[in-house]
Amino acid sequence: MSQTPYADALVERPAFEDSAEARDAFARSMRESCLALYERSDKLRNLWNRFRFDPRTIEKESDLERIPPVLISLLKQYDWNFLRDEEIALELSSSGTSGQRSKMVLNAGSLARVKRAITRVHEGLGITGNDVCNYLVFSYDPKAAKDVGIAFTNELMTSFTPRNEVFYAFQWDAAKNDFVYREDAVVATLERFAAQGKPVRILGFPAFLHSLLTKHDLALTLGPSSWVETIGGWKTKADQEIPRPEFNELIARSLGIPKANIRDLYGLVEHGIPYVDCERGNKHVPNYSRIFIRSPYTLEALAPGERGLIQVMCSYNDGFPTASVLTTDWGRLESCDCGVSGPTLRILGRAGVTKHKGCAISATQRLG
Amino acid sequence: MYVFGRHFDEPVTPQNAPAICAEGRLRASALARTPVAEILECLENLSRYWSDEAVIRDACADVEALMPFSPEMTEHSVRMLSGLFSKARAAARLATAFPDPAALDGFIAYPGFGGKITAVPHGVMLHVTAGNIFLGAVDSLVMGLLTKNAVILRVSSGNRAFQKHLIRSFQAADTKGILRDKLAILTWPSGDKATEAAFKQGVDAVVVWGGEAAVSAYRSDLPFHVRFFDFGPKISFQLISKDGLAKRGLREIGEAIAKEIAMWDQSACASPQDCFVQEGIALEPLVAAIESALERFPLPRGKNSPDEQVELLKERYQAWITDGDGPAVDPVRELSRPYYLAVDATPGIRPSPLQRTLVVKRWKALPDLVAQLAPMAHYLQSCSYTLSDGEKATFLRELGLAGVQRFAVTGFNPDVLNGAPHDGRFILTEFVKLVGDEQCAAHQAAMTELSRRLGFFSTPGVAP
Numbered sequence: 001m002s003q004t005p006y007a008d009a010l011v012e013r014p015a016f017e018d019s020a021e022a023r024d025a026f027a028r029s030m031r032e033s034c035l036a037l038y039e040r041s042d043k044l045r046n047l048w049n050r051f052r053f054d055p056r057t058i059e060k061e062s063d064l065e066r067i068p069p070v071l072i073s074l075l076k077q078y079d080w081n082f083l084r085d086e087e088i089a090l091e092l093s094s095s096g097t098s099g100q101r102s103k104m105v106l107n108a109g110s111l112a113r114v115k116r117a118i119t120r121v122h123e124g125l126g127i128t129g130n131d132v133c134n135y136l137v138f139s140y141d142p143k144a145a146k147d148v149g150i151a152f153t154n155e156l157m158t159s160f161t162p163r164n165e166v167f168y169a170f171q172w173d174a175a176k177n178d179f180v181y182r183e184d185a186v187v188a189t190l191e192r193f194a195a196q197g198k199p200v201r202i203l204g205f206p207a208f209l210h211s212l213l214t215k216h217d218l219a220l221t222l223g224p225s226s227w228v229e230t231i232g233g234w235k236t237k238a239d240q241e242i243p244r245p246e247f248n249e250l251i252a253r254s255l256g257i258p259k260a261n262i263r264d265l266y267g268l269v270e271h272g273i274p275y276v277d278c279e280r281g282n283k284h285v286p287n288y289s290r291i292f293i294r295s296p297y298t299l300e301a302l303a304p305g306e307r308g309l310i311q312v313m314c315s316y317n318d319g320f321p322t323a324s325v326l327t328t329d330w331g332r333l334e335s336c337d338c339g340v341s342g343p344t345l346r347i348l349g350r351a352g353v354t355k356h357k358g359c360a361i362s363a364t365q366r367l368g
Numbered sequence: 369m370y371v372f373g374r375h376f377d378e379p380v381t382p383q384n385a386p387a388i389c390a391e392g393r394l395r396a397s398a399l400a401r402t403p404v405a406e407i408l409e410c411l412e413n414l415s416r417y418w419s420d421e422a423v424i425r426d427a428c429a430d431v432e433a434l435m436p437f438s439p440e441m442t443e444h445s446v447r448m449l450s451g452l453f454s455k456a457r458a459a460a461r462l463a464t465a466f467p468d469p470a471a472l473d474g475f476i477a478y479p480g481f482g483g484k485i486t487a488v489p490h491g492v493m494l495h496v497t498a499g500n501i502f503l504g505a506v507d508s509l510v511m512g513l514l515t516k517n518a519v520i521l522r523v524s525s526g527n528r529a530f531q532k533h534l535i536r537s538f539q540a541a542d543t544k545g546i547l548r549d550k551l552a553i554l555t556w557p558s559g560d561k562a563t564e565a566a567f568k569q570g571v572d573a574v575v576v577w578g579g580e581a582a583v584s585a586y587r588s589d590l591p592f593h594v595r596f597f598d599f600g601p602k603i604s605f606q607l608i609s610k611d612g613l614a615k616r617g618l619r620e621i622g623e624a625i626a627k628e629i630a631m632w633d634q635s636a637c638a639s640p641q642d643c644f645v646q647e648g649i650a651l652e653p654l655v656a657a658i659e660s661a662l663e664r665f666p667l668p669r670g671k672n673s674p675d676e677q678v679e680l681l682k683e684r685y686q687a688w689i690t691d692g693d694g695p696a697v698d699p700v701r702e703l704s705r706p707y708y709l710a711v712d713a714t715p716g717i718r719p720s721p722l723q724r725t726l727v728v729k730r731w732k733a734l735p736d737l738v739a740q741l742a743p744m745a746h747y748l749q750s751c752s753y754t755l756s757d758g759e760k761a762t763f764l765r766e767l768g769l770a771g772v773q774r775f776a777v778t779g780f781n782p783d784v785l786n787g788a789p790h791d792g793r794f795i796l797t798e799f800v801k802l803v804g805d806e807q808c809a810a811h812q813a814a815m816t817e818l819s820r821r822l823g824f825f826s827t828p829g830v831a832p
Contacts (some may be wrong), residue, residue, distance in 0.1 A: 027678050042692075043689060044691075045692075046692025047689050047692075049692060049695070050688050050691070050692065050694055050696065050697045051688075051698075067637050068697075069686040070689075071681070071682060071689075073682055073685075074685055074686075074689050078689070081472070088612045125630050148493060189713075204382075214574075223416065296674055296677040296678050296681050296703075297672075297677055297703055297704065298699060298700045298703055298704070299699035299703065300680075300699075302701065307674075309678065309681075328675075328678060328682075351674070351675060351679075352675055352678040352679055352682070353676055353679050353721075
């Protein structure tokens with residue numbers, strides 16, 4: 001019998017479900033996950049003990065706000081794994097935007113649940129389908145990047161339709177012992193896909209797609225069944241980021257893809273649940289997670305519309321203490337009446353001091 | 369903005385930067401021929417201007433809302449301006465930099481090599497100042513003008529509010545026009561490489577105060593002939609020994625430590641970020657004494673920006689996660705406290721998130737302390753110490769060899785002595801070129817002897 005019946009059942013429910021029963025199902029699964037983590041993770045138990053939080057007190061949706069979050073930078077700084085080697089089904093690291101890399105592990109049950117959740121979120125937004133598609137992925141070839149979270153996500157996302165061909169833009173170069181971005185091959189692949197006439201799905205880092213479209217004067221028609229889903233943020237190319245409507249306009253014009261089929265995904269390796277644009281460009285929170293916006297001055301939950309730190313909660317992972325994580329991203333909760341349920345999450349940028357305005361070194365400055 | 373005696377309302381661009389620099393060159397030429405006594409008198413007039421209560425009130429009212437500090441800290445800083453401009457301070461600085469300040473006006477005898485020297489300004493200096501404390505920008509400006517350089521002061525966005533008052537003071541106090549048309553006060557966006565490049569081409573020297581990004585930006589692609597003076601990011605610390613503490617007592621040392629981390633909310637390069645406490649000293653009473661003093665400190669902390677607060681939150685979480693048996697966490701109470709002492713058992717100096725956050729470390733003996741500082745040897749600046757008389761000489765010498773560039777007794781770190789070296793050098797000496805005249809008595813005697821032997825030297829028109 002499963003040790004996590006509530007979490008297993010939750011991901012079989014629709015992603016965007018708004019009912020008392022659905023909310024109750026999420027709260028029950030959170031209690032189940034939190035109890036398991038409290039039992040096995042010394043670090044999490046220490047933290048929750050200091051916050052005088054007992055997971056047995058989780059009974060309903062309104063109790064969730066009390067679950068103390070782990071700050072995401074601590075997940076990168078310390079080893080939080082408590083699984084035995086034989087329990088680990090997958091080990092993932094973040095792509096290291098800020099120089100620190102998270103390492104998290106998944107047991108078999110958690111891996112199955114997160115895959116199911118990611119798929120169902122895309123189903124709920126109408127992004128899955130039965131057309132055979134070609135895939136161009138601006139990310140690492142997962143054959144060589146087995147433990148990189150974003151490569152895992154991208155590989156999973158090429159399974160949302162039947163596949164014809166999948167091309168990864170970052171290929172492993174054994175001589176350089178590193179991934180190499182093959183821009184010429186990307187352009188050639190795009191043109192070849194366009195000539196084939198099959199729908200095309202483009203996934204991955206937005207900065208590389210943007211660079212490609214601005215450097216090459218493409219005028220392709222990939223068709224109304226083609227999609228773009230950007231994942232992973234602009235990272236080290238943040239200074240090149242352009243407003244999303246402008247970017248979508250460029251994509252639609254250069255590739256001949258309907259604007260409604262151009263989406264963005266916000267996700268964290270440490271969390272796993274994806275927040276994907278609806279056709280209006282809003283990221284709805286599925287029933288597999290909860291989001292609270294916290295004040296950095298008090299850690300109190302803020303009202304919808306207020307800007308604060310994004311706290312994410314999920315119940316699928318009983319093998320790593322990420323049930324409640326405080327990110328270092330700014331965001332706010334909003335609403336959208338596109339027909340998909342759930343509040344929406346607006347991402348408002350990275351939190352923290354990146355450039356100290358003075359002559360004293362601060363903790364955030366990189367030295368040497 | 370302000371350019372050499374007049375207000376300047378255009379945006380600063382790569383197109384107008386060369387004309388600004390060219391005008392600076394004309395002004396620099398005039399200033400180079402101005403007697404230093406007149407400059408000192410002009411500075412004294414500025415000092416008197418900034419001691420006027422109405423001026424102080426007016427400036428504070430205008431800038432306090434825009435400053436990162438509390439209104440009380442801002443007022444304290446504005447009140448220090450009179451001292452920064454004072455003739456006595458400037459004269460003391462000149463005296464430590466030059467054997468005789470008259471060197472700035474002409475050749476003077478220099479006993480060291482038997483000849484004469486004069487101090488010649490570089491010409492037009494670009495001063496890029498840090499956004500932490502406007503006092504730093506003023507100090508840099510004063511040093512530039514005192515050494516007869518025309519100064520283009522690039523102030524950061526954080527100091528823009530103050531520039532109007534600084535300009536007004538020169539216009540009001542410099543009635544003879546000694547300095548008021550020898551400075552420009554400008555702003556342009558950080559990272560505007562084209563504008564930066566235009567100024568680098570047009571000036572004779574660049575002075576940069578600030579973080580690594582600023583220093584790197586102005587150092588790169590600098591024309592070969594342009595002198596560069598960087599005052600980059602620094603980390604400072606406190607040092608408490610058992611014997612030193614016994615001499616001063618807990619209450620006094622708590623107040624001394626608190627003062628140093630409270631002033632300007634640790635944003636100065638001399639502000640201590642770590643406190644190294646010798647093993648054997650009970651931490652709990654020391655921490656309590658510092659906290660008590662911080663509670664009583666008369667100048668409140670400024671309001672942290674949300675991003676700064678996130679850095680403090682990260683520091684707090686370290687304790688929440690590592691001290692599992694600690695007392696109940698009350699985030700509202702803990703995060704609202706305007707200071708934090710982070711006791712950190714891991715050896716090694718590390719930067720704090722500032723905003724009155726002191727990282728408390730342990731040390732056993734001098735070699736262990738030196739080892740803990742080593743990873744940041746190139747960034748070390750001030751050490752404020754509480755040592756016994758017996759320890760002092762050895763410790764200061766060894767720590768100096770380890771990279772420390774300034775020492776002060778704990779509590780006196782913010783009170784920089786007039787004329788003291790900064791970041792390992794006398795700045796005024798660097799802001800000039802020392803020109804030597806090697807005519808001396810020995811040369812004269814040798815010439816006379818040569819002339820006596822050969823004859824022709826003293827017989828013009830006769831071929832040898």
